[in-house]
Amino acid sequence: MYRPNFYESTCFRCNEIVYQVDRVGPLKDFTFFHSGCFKCAVCRTKLTLKTYFNNQHYTEDKEVYCSSHVPKIGPGHLDNSSVGIRSALNVPRSNNYVNEQIRGLARNLDNEREYDKVHHLDNSSVGIRSALNVPRSNNYVNEQIRGLARNLDNELSPTRATNGSSVHASPARELRDTPDYQYGRFDASALHIAHALKQTELQKAYHRPKEKPIDCYLDRDEQTKLEMKHRQEEDDLYRKFSKHREEENRRIRDEIQDEWERELERLTNRFQQEMQVKKRRPDSEIGALTLRHQQERADLEKNMTLRRDKKKESLTRKMLEHERAATAALVEKQSHEMMELIQERRSEYAAESSLYVDGEEAPPYPARAPAPQPPLVSKFHIYTDPIEFADVDKIAISVAQEDQKTFTDLVRQLVGRCATDVEKARTIFRWITVKNLNNIQFDDNLRGDSPLGLLRGIKHGTESYHVLFKRLCSYAGLHCVVIKGYSKSAGYQPGVRFEDNRFRNSWNAVFVAGAWRFVQCNWGARHLVNAKDAPKPGNRGKSDSLRYEYDDHYFLTDPREFIYEFYPLQSDWQLLKTPITLHDFEELPFVRSLFFRYGLYFSDPNTKAVMYTDSTGAVTMRIAMPAHMQSSLIFHYNLKFYDTEGDGFDGVSLKRFVMQSVVGNVVSFRVHAPCSGAFLLDIFANAVTPREYLTGEPMKFKSVCKFKICCAELQTVMVPLPDCASGEWGPTKATRLFGLVPITHQEALVFAGRELELQFRMSRPLADFMATLHKNGVDEKRLSKYVQQNVQDDVVSFYITFPEEGQYGLDIYTRERGGPTAIHQNGSVEKEKHLLTHCCKYLINSSKRN
Structure with a gap:
């Protein structure tokens, strides 16, 4: 899923960061808007990509308008100076076809209007679209009109000032008097094609044509x-x-x-x-x-x-x-x-023949390693899913199961069928991650010319993943560098300062798709599923039954994501337009690759690695989910003391001092410290389907981020939450996974009197509901008689009476009607019943005053 640059993409209207689930754009000149900010600048009517308009008079105006309020000129007006074609209209009539085609525009619009009044001209409204498609029998016409991009000089026409500011308001006469001005030179931005031209330039960088093999x-x-x-x-x-x-x-x-x-x-x-x-x-x-x-x-x-x-x-x-x-x-x-x-x-x-298949040309791969610069496009523009490299990955896996005596043979086997520099880097990356170099058994008498002699540097500990990756890239003709710096690696906890060499690390940047891009082979390497059945070198009999897992996040990682875990000693190699300091790096939230794989982000820009509680000991962490993940992501958490492994306070689990809830696309973790001190909050996630969740099978959660929670002083005595089932509070989970829609109470926190009725509507068949009531210091069995339920058609009702005032927790369980089919040994077929599965829970404050 595409994620805009957290550091560079801001809303044009409110100047706040634009996240991917709330993004509109890029529009012309790469402007972005929040969906809520994407409104008419005049009447504030909400717009869409189909209904918005730009200023037709002043092209430097990046605002958006509705059809009723977009600045327009009266019908029939032609502003030949604003579109930079006055000089073209005055070209000597050496070619009647060209001049008549352009000059005739004005006569066809309105003979009663003068040409020097303000009006917008684009290629469709003034009838030159057909000229763009004229057969190339008349080179003068086509080169004059089609040559807009070639005449822009990096998208800046002579009508732009040297400092990048536009001078469209200057009279056409002044432009004609410019010594190096050329007749017929169009202003691309006035014709609304600057954005398209910029996109074309970007595409040239990463959509490279297929290249012939190194052989x-x-x-x-x-x-x-x-x-x-x-x-x-x-x-x-x-x-x-x-x-x-x-x-x-x-x-x-x-x-x-x-x-x-x-x-x-x-x-x-x-x-x-x-x-x-x-x-x-x-x-x-x-x-x-x-x-x-x-x-x-x-x-x-x-x-x-x-x-x-x-x-x-x-x-x-x-x-x-x-x-x-x-x-x-x-x-x-x-x-x-x-x-x-x-x-x-x-x-x-x-020099003798084309390097590219089908004769398609592209910018040549640089002979010298370019200076470090931020990439113009994100990883998403290069590939959207690792499945695009399925064939390349198969090659790498196959080659990894064989031995080679020279790097020349190895690399040619890897890249021989690769058509682009990205594919070359990919197959080298996958070979290293599949090879599992740390587990290779080396002979003590290893000869340098033996197959494993290629990796003797790994054996002696003098060569690592990143050095080997650089070496292999050079054999494939790819520029690659080794970058040294700090990383938030094993043993690191949020709040730790990088004051010594404990967390020093190295990684790579490889020049592909027209830019430097990060590769971290060591962190990208994973394990071989069913490793005990791994084929021996040369034996490929079982290879089809094996699956090689790896972490795709660490291949061509975007700088805006890479900086969360890696900090280079040389700021240029952050590859960010605005480099950050080491102190900034320490303050960035401690996240793992899974955080980005799920498309998560922090909805609060003030979220840091170390969060401080207020005077009541409370602090909240909020994580936002992309729309396409809201129905499948399940979160979990763990809270313990920062400096010890202790996870309890006065005999109560610290988890009961955290309230997890989901509202819309934001999951919140509200921590109430039970005492002063430092705590470590670890947040986990897993993507499951509702069907997988309903089976009741144990789910494996992986860490996505960690926080250090500091409570300097506590002025309020904190009471643990009721001892309910773990997980989020509120009905969102019931709707997301069970299709159970709340009718009466949509929030996790409920204020009630001595009685309460909760109602849900079933959007799909459910059966066997059960609810349990919890209160600190009260036996659960004693409270069971205070909860009743009723199902009428598609409405489920729960009736609760509270024996005394106080705070209660209500767990609701259910299962789907029917279930999977089970075939027994005797041939009989029956429907299996799912176990009751936790559906949702509420936190209820009961009081006579409510």
Whole structure:
């Protein structure tokens, strides 16, 4: 689902952020509106994309109007200066067809009007649409009219000032007097085609035509030859690593041995001195002294071994950091050389014949890595569903089950059938996520020219996912960089400051679809379903029964979403138009990929990672859902103390101090802290169908976001909510999953007297209703007699009487009438009954005053 840029897309009318479920646009010049703000600027009539109009007189006016109030000029007026064609009207009549076609517009409109009065002209209202479609037998006509885009110079005609402001109000005479002005040059914005031209330019960036495979312009042997040169360099580097490790291990061993001998000598001398003093003492004392010496010697040996291991661990960590840096530097150099070779051969081939299938041309892939810039379009414009890469993913999965001896062979198998740079990056990404490199079993005597020798960097720990991805991209002719920074990875909790190296991380940006785009292979890698049945290398017998799971969010992730989890050390590599600070990054809500996969967003722009309660200990977090997910998303939560694993207070679960409710497309979590301190709120979600929910099968929830809740001071004693079933309060769930529509009470919180009647209307058959009443400190069985129910036609009624004033919780359960069909062994067929499933719950405050 498309999500507009949270940082850049704001409503033209109210200047607030526009979210995808409430968005209208983009309109001309990429303006957006909230659906509620999309009203006529004059009469405030609500508009739609079919009923809105723009100012026909002044093209810089981005407001919207209804048909009655859109600024218009009297009928028959032609404003040839506002559309920039006065000069075209004055072109010498060297070609009667062209001039008559344009000049005739005015005569056909109104002979009684002068041409220099204000009026709007577009290609349909003034009859030049047919001219746009004239056969190319007259080049002058077509080039003059069709050439609008080519004559705009990046969408700015000579009628635009150098600072980007429009000068449409300038008289046409002044334009003609401009030295470099050309006759017949149209003003694209006045003709209302600037937006279309801009869209065309954007489309050129990511809708690239299919390109011929690398085999067409680069000989496999030539690429392999360069790879062998690189492998020799790697061999030299690994020998250097091995030699350095041996030297350092020997040095530590010698240091520990010298220290051991000194400490042992000191211990022995002390023992001998004590023996001299006690040699006339009883044998029992001498024996005790000997045992003590032996124990001290054993302790010394143990301590020296621990010290040696600790030193080796520290040294190994430092050496590994050095080796990783050296390996990354070498891969950087080799990738540059490989890219130069590919680009050189590519250019040579392009000079002789077309690189593209069917002869369709496109902007050439850059020979040099471009500077980091925000992408012009979102991931949604490149692909809307991973299923679009089904064939490419199959190739990656198939190749991952085989072994290759060279990167040249590996990459050509991966990208040989890929037609675009996006597909190339995709198949490399999927190969890495499928390969499950962390679980590969390496032979200790691994040779560099063996199939697994390709991944020896993974074995030695000197090469990681992102370095390998960069290497493979270079073999495919793709620019790729490794970005270093911080990430909200395992162990991170909201509110933690990035003051040390605990959360340092690396990831990639690859240049595809005309822009730099993020790839995080390590986080994108998932597991193999039925992994115990995974086929061995070369054995593809069981491959059809396996399913490879991965996280698509981390492939070409949009910068506005990536910044929630990753912060680069170089601000340019945020790829945001307005970079944020590290402090801003720390304050961003702690979200996971599932948050974006479900299209969630925070309806309150002030939502931060750390939320502070008011004087009553209350604070609310609100998460909005897209329209298409409202019927399927189920939320859950957990509350515990921030610094401990404790999840209870005075014997009561902390969950009972959170009220979850849904109103429209917003799910709210109202937290009432039971005491001062810090708490951790973890919010989970899962997408299920009503049918899946009604079966009563356990559902697996995954975390979508976390918050730190801080309560500095509590001035009110908080009472836990009644002990009802977990989940949201209110009737929304009943309507969403059961088709049970509330007639009397639409809110989660109900104020009642000593009696209450709740009514629902069934939109589909339900049966066997049950309601249970709860109150703190009162046995549930004792309250059962105070609840009754009745079903009349399609109306369900619940009657509750309250034995005393106070706060109550009401749980309602039901199940669908009928159910799935079960076929028994004896051949009999019967309808299975669903178990009663929780439908909804209400929080009721009973008082005589109500």
